[in-house]
Structure formats: structure tokens, C-alpha cells
Amino acid sequence: METEKLYYADPFLREFTARILTCEKGPKGGFLVTLDRTAFYPEGGGQPCDFGTLDGKSVTDVQEKDGVIFHKVEKSVEIGQNVTGILDWERRFDHMQQHSGEHIISGILCDAFHCDNVGFHMGSDVVTIDYNADISWEQALEAQAKANAVIAADTPFVITYPSAEELKTIDYRSKKELFGQVRIVTVPGADCCACCGTHVLRCGQVGLVKVLSVQKFREGVRIEIVCGNRALRLFDTVYEQNRAVAQSLSVKPEATAAAVARTLGELSDAKTRCAELEEQHFLELSKTYAGAGDTVLFFSPMPSDAVRKLTDAVAKQCGGLAAVFAGPEETDKYNYALIRADGADISALVKSMNAALSGRGGGRNGFAQGSVRAEKTDIQAFFKQQ
Numbered sequence: 001m002e003t004e005k006l007y008y009a010d011p012f013l014r015e016f017t018a019r020i021l022t023c024e025k026g027p028k029g030g031f032l033v034t035l036d037r038t039a040f041y042p043e044g045g046g047q048p049c050d051f052g053t054l055d056g057k058s059v060t061d062v063q064e065k066d067g068v069i070f071h072k073v074e075k076s077v078e079i080g081q082n083v084t085g086i087l088d089w090e091r092r093f094d095h096m097q098q099h100s101g102e103h104i105i106s107g108i109l110c111d112a113f114h115c116d117n118v119g120f121h122m123g124s125d126v127v128t129i130d131y132n133a134d135i136s137w138e139q140a141l142e143a144q145a146k147a148n149a150v151i152a153a154d155t156p157f158v159i160t161y162p163s164a165e166e167l168k169t170i171d172y173r174s175k176k177e178l179f180g181q182v183r184i185v186t187v188p189g190a191d192c193c194a195c196c197g198t199h200v201l202r203c204g205q206v207g208l209v210k211v212l213s214v215q216k217f218r219e220g221v222r223i224e225i226v227c228g229n230r231a232l233r234l235f236d237t238v239y240e241q242n243r244a245v246a247q248s249l250s251v252k253p254e255a256t257a258a259a260v261a262r263t264l265g266e267l268s269d270a271k272t273r274c275a276e277l278e279e280q281h282f283l284e285l286s287k288t289y290a291g292a293g294d295t296v297l298f299f300s301p302m303p304s305d306a307v308r309k310l311t312d313a314v315a316k317q318c319g320g321l322a323a324v325f326a327g328p329e330e331t332d333k334y335n336y337a338l339i340r341a342d343g344a345d346i347s348a349l350v351k352s353m354n355a356a357l358s359g360r361g362g363g364r365n366g367f368a369q370g371s372v373r374a375e376k377t378d379i380q381a382f383f384k385q386q
């Protein structure tokens with residue numbers, strides 16, 4: 001027996017009583033319960049299923065097969081009994097806001113760009129919609145403005161079940177070939193679409209539609225939107241982030257992008273200036289070791305790039321092997337670079353150093369870079385033996 005679908009008669013029904021018809025063990029654990037009637041919407045039409053309880057037992061999945069709706073619960077229930085079903089209303093209302101908002105903006109976009117909605121996914125964070133048309137960010141924002149005007153006008157959602165003859169005269173959107181009774185969901189002036197989902201009664205209940213992104217996808221675009229309370233929550237999160245950024249940059253929240261661009265420009269200039277000064281400093285420092293032959297030096301921590309540059313400068317001056325070890329004081333962890341001024345092979349030296357000083361790394365043509373786990377005195381002792 002097909003289940004009576006209470007969510008179509010009243011999509012705002014959140015509590016109901018029904019009789020248990022069957023209860024069987026599910027293939028993936030738990031029990032699958034059928035009722036004579038239900039307000040639990042089963043997964044379908046891009047809309048996730050409802051959650052809630054049946055006599056206090058959690059309903060964790062709802063699926064429809066051949067008109068019969070199966071409710072997954074963790075414990076068995078007695079057949080023939082009456083039960084009270086209570087929906088997780090926050091979840092269902094969120095789904096209705098996302099789904100209904102999607103109708104409004106899809107109707108507007110498909111009409112404006114003579115395209116189809118070829119994909120729809122209601123995720124836990126955002127709703128993604130695919131269209132087979134090239135739509136720009138600015139055009140999506142225009143559609144957003146129109147959609148929010150429809151929401152402000154509080155246009156009703158109209159549900160009809162036209163006959164096959166009547167259906168031929170209706171210009172409606174549909175993702176697939178439909179058979180049997182077709183349910184047409186109309187937002188006068190905005191959308192007309194075949195759909196099996198649950199919707200709000202009036203557009204005002206959507207609250208608002210916000211477009212988040214437009215990206216090229218297959219033969220058209222993928223657009224991300226959020227609606228209603230979900231949009232408000234996202235606004236809260238993003239605004240808090242932006243407020244923190246604004247405070248740290250001492251600008252208004254509306255002016256963070258320009259302030260970040262300015263700060264990144266200053267950082268880039270500072271990096272360039274720092275590199276120039278470092279080069280000059282390394283050159284002056286290396287002159288101290290002019291003609292010194294093999295030279296082993298210790299410095300405070302530096303990026304590996306700077307270690308290499310300093311070693312290179314010293315090698316050019318000392319004329320032999322330059323070895324630079326960079327690490328904090330009293331440590332046994334150093335980053336190193338070894339460079340021979342004449343470019344002669346140092347792979348044997350690096351191999352024995354890595355073995356003696358618990359080192360890693362290597363190189364070629366008179367250059368090697370890596371790290372060791374040894375104390376300064378051990379490193380000095382190793383190079384004295386060479």
C-alpha cells in the first residue's frame with residue numbers, strides 16, 4: 001500500500017500520528033518502518049530526507065520505493081501500533097528555504113538565458129546549481145536582485161497536478177522525462193517547474209537568496225547559492241572574520257580589500273629591500289674570510305635559501321670549502337650548506353658527515369644542503385679531522 005504523503009497536503013506539518021504497517025531489519029543495520037501515512041519527506045528531487053523521531057526513536061534515513069516510504073530507526077517497533085512522528089523542523093525548514101530559493105533564481109536565470117538547470121545539489125553548506133549557459137558574476141547578481149524582489153513581494157508558491165492534456169500547454173522546467181502524474185510548482189512571474197520536493201507556502205518565507213560564486217562548468221556554469229537562515233548564519237561568520245581583519249588593519253569592515261592589497265604591496269617591497277640588504281651584508285661578512293681556505297661557520301637560524309647564499313659568498317672569498325651551519329644557541333639541530341669554491345665533487349664528504357653527525361641531505365657539483373642533529377663541538381671536531 002502506498003504511503004499517504006502528508007508533506008504534500010501540508011509542508012508545514014511537523015508532528016503527526018500514524019499506524020505502523022511493517023517493521024523489518026534493514027540491510028545496513030537498524031530497522032525499516034512503513035506507516036499508513038507520514039510527514040517525513042524521503043530523499044528525492046535533489047532534496048535530502050527529513051530526520052526526526054517516531055515515538056522518541058531517532059529516524060536517521062527516509063527513502064521512497066514504488067510509493068512506499070521507509071523510515072530507518074535504530075530499534076524495532078510493534079506492527080499495528082499507532083506512533084507519533086516528530087520532524088527535525090530546523091532541518092526540514094532549512095531544506096524548504098534552500099529548495100524554494102533555488103526555484104526562484106533558477107526560474108529567473110533559465111528565462112533570461114534560455115537555458116536549463118542541468119544539475120542541482122543541496123549540500124550541508126551551500127546549494128550548487130548547474131546551468132547550460134554562460135552566465136557572468138554580474139548577471140548572476142542581477143538575477144539575485146530580481147529573486148529577492150520576488151521574495152519581498154511574498155508571491156505564493158502554487159502547486160498543481162495538471163492532466164496530460166493540460167500539461168502540453170504549460171511551459172515548465174524539468175530535469176528529466178516525466179511519466180504519470182506530474183506535480184507542477186509555480187511561482188507566478190518567476191518560475192514554473194515540475195518538482196517532487198517540499199516548498200514554502202509563500203516566497204517571503206525563503207527570507208533571502210544570496211549568490212556565492214559563479215564558475216565555468218562543463219558547457220555552462222556552476223552557481224553556488226545560500227538562502228534564508230543559512231544565509232544569515234553565513235553572513236554572521238563571514239562578517240566576524242572581516243571585522244577581525246578590519247580591526248587588525250585599522251580600517252572599516254567595508255574597506256578591508258584595499259587595506260589588504262596595500263599591506264601585501266608593502267610586504268612585497270619590504271621583502272625586496274630585505275633581500276638587497278642581506279646580499280650586501282653577506283658580501284661584507286664574507287670578505288672577513290678572504291683567502292682563509294676551508295671555513296666552518298655557525299649562525300643563528302636562517303631560511304635555507306639565506307644559508308645557501310651566505311655559504312656561496314664565503315666560498316667565493318675563502319677559496320676552499322665553505323660550510324655554514326644555522327641553528328639556535330645550545331642546539332643539536334642545524335641546517336647546513338657546503339660549497340667548494342672550485343666546484344669539485346664533495347659527495348664523499350657529505351656522505352661521511354651525514355653518517356657522523358646524523359645528517360640528511362646532499363647535492364652535487366661542489367654544493368650540498370641539508371640538516372644535521374649534532375652539537376657544535378661535534379661538528380667542529382668532524383671538520384678538524386678532514
Ligand SMILES: [Zn+2]
Pocket residue numbers: 099103185195196197198199
Ligand atoms: Zn522543487
